[in-house]
Every structure is written in structure tokens, then in C-alpha cells.
Amino acid sequence: MTTLEKKLKLFPPTFQWGVASSAYQVEGAVTEDGKGPSIWDIFSHTPGKTSQGENGDIACDHYHRYSEDLSLMKNLGVTHYRFSVSWPRIFPDGRQRMNVKGLGFYGRMVDTLLSHNITPIITLYHWDLPLALQEQGGWQNRDTAHAFADYAETMVSALGDRVKQWITHNEPWCTAYLGHFSGEHAPGIKNAQAAVDAAHYVLLSHALSTMAMRATRSDAKIGITLNLSPVYPKDHSQENQKAAGLQDVFNNRWFLDPLFKGEYPDELPTIFGVNPPDIAGDMEIIRQPLDFLGINYYSAQVIAAPVRDQAPWPVVHITSKDRVTAMGWPVIPEGLSKLLVDLSTHYQDIPPFIITENGAAYEDVVEDGKIHDTERILYLSDHIAAVADAMAQDVNIQGYYLWSFMDNFEWALGYSKRFGIVHVNYSTQERTLKDSFLWYRHLIKKALS
Numbered sequence: 001m002t003t004l005e006k007k008l009k010l011f012p013p014t015f016q017w018g019v020a021s022s023a024y025q026v027e028g029a030v031t032e033d034g035k036g037p038s039i040w041d042i043f044s045h046t047p048g049k050t051s052q053g054e055n056g057d058i059a060c061d062h063y064h065r066y067s068e069d070l071s072l073m074k075n076l077g078v079t080h081y082r083f084s085v086s087w088p089r090i091f092p093d094g095r096q097r098m099n100v101k102g103l104g105f106y107g108r109m110v111d112t113l114l115s116h117n118i119t120p121i122i123t124l125y126h127w128d129l130p131l132a133l134q135e136q137g138g139w140q141n142r143d144t145a146h147a148f149a150d151y152a153e154t155m156v157s158a159l160g161d162r163v164k165q166w167i168t169h170n171e172p173w174c175t176a177y178l179g180h181f182s183g184e185h186a187p188g189i190k191n192a193q194a195a196v197d198a199a200h201y202v203l204l205s206h207a208l209s210t211m212a213m214r215a216t217r218s219d220a221k222i223g224i225t226l227n228l229s230p231v232y233p234k235d236h237s238q239e240n241q242k243a244a245g246l247q248d249v250f251n252n253r254w255f256l257d258p259l260f261k262g263e264y265p266d267e268l269p270t271i272f273g274v275n276p277p278d279i280a281g282d283m284e285i286i287r288q289p290l291d292f293l294g295i296n297y298y299s300a301q302v303i304a305a306p307v308r309d310q311a312p313w314p315v316v317h318i319t320s321k322d323r324v325t326a327m328g329w330p331v332i333p334e335g336l337s338k339l340l341v342d343l344s345t346h347y348q349d350i351p352p353f354i355i356t357e358n359g360a361a362y363e364d365v366v367e368d369g370k371i372h373d374t375e376r377i378l379y380l381s382d383h384i385a386a387v388a389d390a391m392a393q394d395v396n397i398q399g400y401y402l403w404s405f406m407d408n409f410e411w412a413l414g415y416s417k418r419f420g421i422v423h424v425n426y427s428t429q430e431r432t433l434k435d436s437f438l439w440y441r442h443l444i445k446k447a448l449s
């Protein structure tokens with residue numbers, strides 16, 4: 001028996017063993033059945049924004065092939081599936097005019113999942129903002145938060161009888177920082193004030209939608225998903241500890257503190273050179289009690305103070321002995337247990353955790369119709385063991401969702417990075433099970449037996 005198999009008894013029978021995906025990364029069919037354009041449709045078609053100019057027009061063609069894909073998922077034996085709804089499929093103009101066909105697609109997805117005994121968990125915002133709302137300022141406009149609450153309410157009214165778990169936002173850090181500061185993601189803005197404002201209105205939209213959904217269905221279980229990455233100072237020197245503290249604010253506390261303490265970290269203006277909007281009453285609204293906190297974990301960071309005049313941010317040090325994935329991210333499974341334990345001790349009012357994403361990209365090779373992705377299996381196995389280690393320290397963790405069910409459109413990196421446990425041939429749309437699929441299936445079976 002492997003070390004991980006010995007730890008499986010720590011997972012309760014109710015544990016959610018899942019896989020995750022998101023709409024723009026898998027669906028394709030970007031103009032079909034009345035869908036409106038999103039900021040990612042425009043961004044990915046703008047020259048120079050994505051690797052090889054690739055876009056999500058077809059992606060995994062999941063919109064047409066969902067039935068085949070969900071059968072594969074049944075074969076995998078997962079208990080849960082996390083997917084996102086494309087807001088512009090439901091409201092092509094962002095608000096008011098509802099598109100019944102868009103809603104119909106997600107209704108069919110949910111019904112098919114339930115018929116396979118797989119419980120759906122829905123993310124409402126995984127980055128594909130309706131373009132019409134971006135044209136009115138997007139997340140820099142407070143009004144977008146109200147439009148989001150209306151959309152959330154529509155979804156819960158339509159599907160809340162069958163879907164009980166809802167995630168408002170996926171990784172608001174990416175929406176704010178990558179979308180509005182570095183400009184690597186849609187809408188491609190590069191402005192510190194825009195990033196800090198967008199973060200605020202995304203947080204507000206999370207809270208307003210939580211209230212609206214609860215008012216519609218009291219049995220809805222609501223959370224938000226943050227990408228969190230623990231920070232280790234390179235050594236105990238005062239300046240490196242200080243740098244690591246700042247990086248922790250930047251990576252984690254920028255969103256954790258408002259959500260669970262009702263305040264922004266004092267260091268935020270030091271990092272961005274600007275202040276968040278100071279609007280009376282907002283922080284109290286933002287601090288809504290939640291049913292769970294979704295955590296996406298990929299890696300941790302070792303930080304040293306910046307060399308003067310060289311980098312605006314503390315510098316990440318990866319030593320040569322570190323294992324790294326195809327993304328260049330160091331493999332640090334113990335960072336996940338540290339993160340979970342630290343969070344549960346640091347934030348008093350923090351709800352139970354769900355690992356909503358964890359996984360790795362590697363350079364997969366197809367040999368005789370097989371993909372022997374042993375590095376991915378090792379990555380997954382070490383991280384699931386890290387979840388067990390945190391549970392052994394009394395941390396309440398309700399689920400683990402592997403990113404990703406199948407290879408897909410990896411945002412600015414196009415199709416160059418494969419995170420799936422199902423291989424996708426993008427020329428033929430053929431799906432091939434990787435060894436990691438078979439491994440995960442075996443693991444889930446063992447855990448549930």
C-alpha cells in the first residue's frame with residue numbers, strides 16, 4: 001500500500017472527489033444559440049495577446065460534446081464536477097435580456113450529471129465578462145456588481161432546485177491583477193488604480209450576489225474561490241522576512257482580509273501606490289458569512305528582498321533542485337498543508353475549505369495511444385497526501401477538485417499547456433485517457449470503499 005493509500009481513511013465518506021473546468025476554456029461555440037461576446041472573445045482575437053494567437057472559439061467543443069465528456073466523467077467515478085457558467089450565454093448584453101437557450105444548455109448539463117450520480121458545483125464567474133459590461137467600465141464600474149447579483153439570482157432561481165453549491169468568483173486576484181495591472185489577461189488593462197478598484201467591485205459583487213442568492217434559496221451553499229500561495233522567506237534576514245510579508249499581502253491577504261476580517265491590509269497602498277475605494281458600508285457588506293472557501297493551489301513561493309532598481313516586486317527564487325512543472329511552477333506539496341493549517345488558525349471566522357483546483361501541466365507524450373504521465377501522478381498524489389496531512393491536524397476540508405478534467409485553452413498560453421487527465425487532440429477532438437485518469441479512478445474507488 002502506498003503512503004497515500006494509508007492516508008485515505010482520513011477522508012470522510014461525504015468528501016467531494018471532483019474534477020474542474022471552466023466555460024471559456026472548454027466550451028467553444030462562442031457565437032452559438034444567442035451567446036453574446038465576452039471580454040475573452042475579444043482579447044484572444046487581439047494580435048499578440050495569446051500564444052500563437054490561439055483562442056477559445058472551438059476549444060474542446062464541449063458545448064456539442066458534453067454528453068460524451070460527462071460519460072467519461074462517470075467512468076472516472078468522481079462524485080462532483082465543478083464547471084462555470086458563461087455569463088454572456090445567459091445575458092448576452094450583460095443584463096436584462098435573458099437568453100433561454102443559454103440557460104437550457106446548463107440545465108441539460110446539470111440533468112445529465114445528476115443522471116450519472118455526479119453532483120454539480122457551479123462557478124458563476126470564471127473570467128468571461130460580457131463585453132457589453134466592459135464597454136461600461138467592467139469591474140471598474142460599481143454597477144457591474146449589481147448586474148452580477150442579478151445574474152446570480154437568475155441562475156439560482158433556474159437551477160437551485162438541483163444545484164446546491166455555488167462559487168461566486170474564481171480567483172479574483174487574476175481578474176484584478178492579471179486583467180487590470182499586468183494586462184496579461186482580458187480586458188488587458190495596465191493600471192494600478194484600475195486593479196485595486198476592480199478588486200473592490202469584484203468583492204462587492206461577490207457579497208451582493210451571495211445575499212441575492214440566499215434570499216432566493218435559503219438552501220444554497222455559497223463560497224468564493226481564491227488562488228492562494230504561501231510565502232516562505234528565503235532566510236531569516238529581516239529584509240527577506242519583510243519582503244515575504246509583502247508578498248503574502250499581494251498573493252493572499254489582498255482578498256482574504258476583506259472577506260474574513262472586513263478590512264484591507266494596511267500594506268496594500270505600499271504595494272500598489274494607490275488606495276482602494278473608501279466607500280462607507282462596503283467592507284461590512286463584503287464580509288458575508290460563507291458556507292465554504294474554495295482554494296486553488298498550485299505552488300508556493302520562496303521570496304527574497306528585491307535587488308534595488310531591479311524589480312518592483314520581491315523576487316521568487318527557485319533553486320535548481322526544485323521539481324518544476326511545465327508552467328515553471330515549483331512543486332511544493334507541503335505548501336498546501338502549511339497554507340490550510342495557517343489559514344484555519346489565522347482567520348477566526350473562516351468557513352470549511354474545498355480545494356477547488358489543484359493539478360499540473362507537463363509535456364505529455366502520446367505513445368501508441370497511451371500517455372504515461374507519471375510526473376502528473378506524482379504531483380497529484382503528493383498534493384492529495386498534503387490535504388490528508390492538514391486534515392490530520394484538524395483542518396476541515398470538504399473536497400478536492402483536480403484541475404483539470406481534460407486538456408483545454410490555458411488563457412494567454414493558448415493550447416500549449418496541458419493540465420488534463422484526459423488528453424484532447426485539438427485537430428480531431430479525440431479524447432484519450434491518460435494514466436493519471438486511471439490512477440485517479442483507482443484512488444477514488446479506494447477512498448470510497
Ligand code: FCB
Nearest residue numbers: 022170171227403410419
Ligand atoms: C487557474 C485558473 C484555471 C486554470 C489553472 C491552470 O488559475 O483558475 O482556469 O487556468 O489556473
